Amino acid sequence: MALITWNEKQHGTKVGFADDEHKVLFDLLNKLYDEATSGADRAVIGGSLDALIAYVVDHFAHEEKEMEAKGYAGLAAHKVEHDALVGICAGLQTKFHAGDADVTEETGAMVKGWLDSHIPAFDMPYADALNS
Numbered sequence: 001m002a003l004i005t006w007n008e009k010q011h012g013t014k015v016g017f018a019d020d021e022h023k024v025l026f027d028l029l030n031k032l033y034d035e036a037t038s039g040a041d042r043a044v045i046g047g048s049l050d051a052l053i054a055y056v057v058d059h060f061a062h063e064e065k066e067m068e069a070k071g072y073a074g075l076a077a078h079k080v081e082h083d084a085l086v087g088i089c090a091g092l093q094t095k096f097h098a099g100d101a102d103v104t105e106e107t108g109a110m111v112k113g114w115l116d117s118h119i120p121a122f123d124m125p126y127a128d129a130l131n132s
């Protein structure tokens, strides 16, 4: 079963690129979660972990570029949130590849929880600015 399912009410931002990228991000997270919880090969899990994190970094950079272009006042606080998750992900990525950590159910739940909170609290509020 998918860990996280995109739906308009809970995740819709009214910003086209953001919704499109969030859906891809959810797909990458679900793929990683399925592999990690079904005993897939460690190399496969590592590849999916790297792909997810690379996509997250690109997505955050895209949002920040758009907020900057519109002179959005919430950019600085938003970037702090992004940087915090990237820091957590980078730590996990390093430990995973060193053989010191695994991707677990808790890892999936943490990222899902972050997205379920960040999208309504930080992404939805930029809609008016980014669509102006």
Ligand SMILES: [Fe+2]
Residues within 6 Å of the ligand: 018, 022, 059, 063, 119, 123
């Ligand atoms: Fe986002």
Ligand SMILES: [Fe+2]
Residues within 6 Å of the ligand: 060, 063, 078, 082, 118, 122, 123
């Ligand atoms: Fe964001």
